[in-house]
Amino acid sequence: SQQGEEDPQALSIQEGENATMNCSYKTSINNLQWYRQNSGRGLVHLILIRSNEREKHSGRLRVTLDTSKKSSSLLITASRAADTASYFCATDWASGSRLTFGEGTQLTVNP
Amino acid sequence: DAGVTQSPTHLIKTRGQQVTLRCSPISGHKSVSWYQQVLGQGPQFIFQYYEKEERGRGNFPDRFSARQFPNYSSELNVNALLLGDSALYLCASSWLRVGNEQYFGPGTRLTVT
Structure with a gap:
């Protein structure tokens, strides 16, 4: 089964609103990464947060990590229609760079 | 700098055939x-x-194999294709072996009929 699980499965918001997606995982991790995917294309790397970090920012993105709860959240502020995509969390938990993905959150930002 | 590249973009094969992705x-x-x-x-x-x-190897049958060349490019081979092998195959590269960002290519869409 997948290591990570995203919540919600689907999210629909208006442009300008904030979008929050959550990810839970099961085992200890080295790091957790968030990716965006548009319409079945390749994955775009958004941000990596290491197990000893609690929060990271990149532009309009804010990621938090709570290793005690084995959970992470991705916040997109001031969303735009171009943010419409599937968002995946992926955990790096093995000795190699083996990412385990959840099933993703489908975000729709309405103009 | 160029990102990760994959070829072909799309591929249609029939059951039992073999495929190589780059x-x-x-x-x-x-x-x-x-x-x-x-x-x-x-x-x-x-x-x-x-x-x-x-x-590292995931939970896939031995029909799946791969190799990496001296220039670090790679091929994925799938033998005896099944309908269930229809998928988007993604390649990712990273600088280190462990613990860093992975950058994905656009993928190869394989359809098995």
């Missing part, structure tokens, strides 16, 4: 990983190669 990593990246993404699901790890050696 990946060129970002310049300077020594690790290449392969993932399979079935429609509606997240990607699943197939292989990791680092410095031309297999460093």
Whole structure:
């Protein structure tokens, strides 16, 4: 089964609103990464947060990590229609760079 | 700088055939990983190669094999194709073997009929 699980499965918001997606995982991790995917294309790397970090920012993105709860959240502020995509969390938990993905959150930002 | 490139973009094969997918990593990246993404699901790890050696293998049958060349490019081979092998095959490259960002290519869409 997948290591990570995203919540919600689907999210629909208006442009300008904030979008929050959550990810839970099961085992200890080295790091957790968030990716965006548009319409079945390749994955775009958004941000990596290491197990000893609690929060990271990149532009309009804010990621938090709570290793005690084995959970992470991705916040997109001031969303735009171009943010419409599937968002995946992926955990790096093995000795190699083996990412385990959840099933993703489908975000729709309405103009 | 060019990102990860994959070829071909799309491929249609019939059951029982064999297929080879190709990946060129970002310049300077020594690790290449392969993932399979079935429609509606997240990607699943197939292989990791680092410095031309297999460093990890996911839960896929022996019909799946891969290799990495001296220039760090990689090929994924799938033999005796099944309908269930229809998926988007993604290649990712990274600088190190462990613990860093992976950068994905656009993928190869394989359809098995």
